[in-house]
Amino acid sequence: MSCVDVQTQFNIITQEAVNTIIRNYGYHNKENANYYVQKASDKMLGFLADYWKLKVHLPSNNGTNKVLCFFIKAVSQNASKADMVREMKLFDKEINFYTIIKKKIELEGVKPWSPKLVSTLKEAIVFEDLNALGYNSRNKFKTFDEAHAKQALQMLARFHASSIIYEQKNKKTLKEEFAVYLDKGGYHDSNVWFLQCMQGALAAVKKFSKYIEVEQLISIIERRWKYIWNSALDLSNVLPESCSVVCHRDLWNNNILFHYKQTDGGLVPDDCVMVDFQAVRCQPPAGDVMLLLYCNLDPKFREHNEDNFLRFYYKQLELILADRSIKIDIILSLESFLKSAENQRLWALIVSACLVPQFWLDDDLTADIFCDAEQFNDILSNNKASFIIKMIESNTNYREKVMQIFEEIVDRYCLV
Incomplete structure (x- = not known):
């Protein structure tokens, strides 16, 4: 179509x-x-x-x-x-x-x-044309394995290092230099798209989650839901006395392209780049790192490997900075980065809750739904809850994918 x-x-x-x-x-x-x-x-x-x-x-x-x-x-x-x-x-x-x-x-x-x-x-x-240069996105229904995750993290380290080195070289902050170009975009508490994402996720939790048999828990979730989502938005700001970089903030599958090389074991990724910089903003680098892991890794695989991936990213960043005679400990200690990653987890969860329900769809269905102007406007601006509920009811894989994200928000932030 x-x-x-x-x-x-x-x-x-x-x-x-x-x-x-x-x-x-x-x-x-x-x-x-x-x-x-x-x-x-x-x-x-x-x-x-x-x-x-x-x-x-x-x-x-x-x-x-x-x-x-x-x-x-x-x-x-x-x-x-x-x-x-x-x-x-x-x-x-x-x-x-x-430019x-x-x-x-x-x-x-x-x-x-x-x-x-x-x-x-x-x-x-x-x-x-990246495709002509041998780069391709991974099938969105195939989450990243270790090789793909590490290539993507290396790419993020290169991207984030550019910001740090620029600040160190020019003795001015990115916020001072680029603030006029780096607004919040759709991640704003009054943005219609963001509100629809928030309300759609809550509707799914109230109808399909493991908590629906306990009225008291649903009541607690409802009371805290908006506060939790808005708290995530605060994490997307430049934080006082913290290391902030230009972040991509839209790291879902189609925005990440891999290059491959042939080995005896088959094709393996040997490079990675990203596209679509419409959501960029200054933010702690852990925001991008956690979003990458949440959007593209299986939850159990992510949880098992999270510390390893965080330390891998940090080491890549350290090596790039050291090559420019910058000691990473002065800019961002490992302890501070790991703490920031835990803080930015909520940001990653909420952004994933906004993005995944839109892209975890069969390509033909995606085209049918989102190419129609009336349907697109209704889903994105008026009634996303009905769309999410309809998809959950009709697709078991979709239900499992999105409910994992929604329920992790509840488990980590609503019922604690």
Whole structure:
């Protein structure tokens, strides 16, 4: 099922735009090359944008063509999605991240943690095509194993180290430098989307959780629910006298892409990058780390390996900083980081409770539901509880996945 009118979307990519993209990519005097645009995938790669692939054929002197591959992220033709993106200025935020923040903090000699921005068009952003470079997202129904988790944590360490090194080098805080570009986005106590996520999760707890037979417990959960969710939002602020970095804050499966190498044991991940920087904000680095673990690991696997993964991330961060003659203990001790990770657990749980019910769906069903403007608007802005309840009633795997998250919120924070 197509989410957009193909002919309408083709109008974004004109010959003039292609000429600009080619020049920005380093190929001059190659104007009016042949090009081809197609949908990036039959699957729904994200919730608020449309995605396209651009291939440009450059003739060479020996008569063969060189093919340049690009990935295009465009404001959706779905009216409800487009309204939300424009209202929250999400494209502006991502463009500012790439053209201002990333440009200042990225480090020479450190492997990339994101794709290269090539060009910005009217309501569209053009990147290098990661798929053409061998990067792919993992099947969202396959949680990360140890190898994938460690590659992702290494990538986060590279990303977060960039912020720390920038502050140390320039003797100014990220908050001072970039505050105007780093708002709370959808994670605000008056944001309709966040309120719908909170109310939908509570409705599921009251109808399907292990506590429904005890009226007194449900009453306690109801009284504390809003306070717990809003407390998570406070954790997304820059905390006094704490180490804060530019955090991604949207680390679900489709935003993390892996590169693989062939070994005797088969394909193994050897690199990782992330995409979609519309939710970035300054926050303690443990916020990203815990969100990565909560969104992408099986709960039992996460619990068993959590301390190991936290220490692994910290060691990777330490090595990168040491390479720049920065002692991590001065910035963030291991004890402080582990304590911060425990504090940021609530943030990770609440964000997972917002994200997982939206993406833990079959791709065809996701397209059917979220490509329809009326349904999208109803689910995201009016009645997410009905959507979650309907999905729980019709899909056992969905029920198990989302209720694990909702019940952990209750167990850790409501009934203590």
